[in-house]
Amino acid sequence: MKKVHVNEDKCLGCRLCEYWCAFSHSGEKYMPDAFNLQKPPVPRIVVEENDKITFAVACRHCDDAICVKSCISGALSKQADGTVLVDESKCVGCHTCVLVCPFGAIRMDEGKAVKKCDLCLKTGGVPSCVQHCPNRAIVYEER
């Protein structure tokens, strides 16, 4: 399946992917409005950086997804198209998925359901992080 892949040699560490991800899932129309909320929206992609490299990490939508198997409520599930999605109404915020995801790709949202990459399937087309990566370090492709 097509997933979000990151070329770490091209990543500038600008974190625009985080901003666009958070914004595009916020339901707001203008980015400043989203980040002026009392509690800013949580990005589902995370930029790692140390003194040598930067790169973004998002859910791998694993075939054998350990988060789905470990979810205590059944909120996380593997869809027929391969995406791993969270049903926010069922998530109780126990964070077992945070404990088991080997990529650290499940994000916490205090007091609310966990957040994770949904490949922007609801908004259609290309994921927002991919669309707005200025250096094309993030791509949406099948490997």
Next chain:
Amino acid sequence: MSKYVIIGNSTAGIAAAEAIRKTDKKGSLTIISEEKGAAYGRPLISYYLQGVTTDETLPYRPADFYEKLNITLKDGVKAEKIDPSGKKVYLSDGESVSYDKLLVATGSVPFVPPANGLDEVREKFTFYTIEDARKLKAALKPDTRLLIIGAGLIGLKCMEGAYEITHDITVIDLADRVLSSVLDEDCAKIVSKKIDEKGVRLVLNDKVKEFHENYCVTDGGVKVEFDVLVTAVGVKPNVSLVADAGGKINRGIVTDLKQRTSLPDVYAAGDCTVSHDASSGADKIMAVLPNAYLQGETAGFNMSGDDREICNLVPLNSIGFFGVHVLSAGSTQGAMLEQKGEDFIKRFFVKDNRLTGFILIGNYDRAGILLSLIRERVPLDTVDFKAMTLLPELAFFPKTVRREKLDR
């Protein structure tokens, strides 16, 4: 056409059914469940009490699950006996079901220790099934004085859930600290502090000497008045079906790595089994939901002819109380490394160049990267472990390893 029978309609049973249907779409598949209704994640019962989980969000799988996987659910009926030579399960309704492959996924049973005067207490509950949670919820009123015996995971989750209804709660435990099976003294203190702040009374290092209808007296001379009693001192593996049939038991049902019991064509998975802890090398009762799924799945694959072995199981818990979140995994063997701040503590246990376990409170972002170090037994000198104790990142793996991980 194969006949699969699963006893137990919870995580391990459902996982097995899902695995069986990946390999065998045609065989007949029956799930026998003592509890009525569709499967639910057992840990949700405290969230149900709390009002976070509702009847609508309770089911573990979508409404069409059983139909879609062509599963016959025999619920509200108890499996009473296994006849391994005749390959039959005898049920409480007088009927029997024959099998080619059988999975025993019977979970645990709450353990209620005998106590003087317990018979006098009228409003008493255990906290293990959704039915328990429903009954308890109906019994609790805003002015109810609630007494919980047991400050382990079940007792404290019950406390948190009940707190939404009544604040008059006392918790008594024999251990000198809360969550004694999961936390060391220092970490337990962080959780107790939060419980104290909420005004819940903790009576530790003590036990009830005598119950009366509406009060109890402890060995330490503490008198606690209550209206409702919950006993949550612990659970024990529900092994009786396999034990009575002559299967091997060592506290839990003994299985091999394919989840086969010592009885032919009888498998077991989940909380009723004893399993191998990859972090300590010990065989133990782990009784946590993620492991129940993995075991059930392995059993299901093997039952339907797909050869699998279970590996990398470690004890793990992620659990919050009044907003204090505790994540723990593995064992506490080896040397301890600590990171501490005003509102967090992280303890890591390292032995022979491997991470054997950790306890994280208040700061656990991306903890799964740490768990992967334990599960995959990653030599710590191949990663920047020191940096990972501050914030786990994939950046601290060698580039080739990281590439391989992320290129999936």
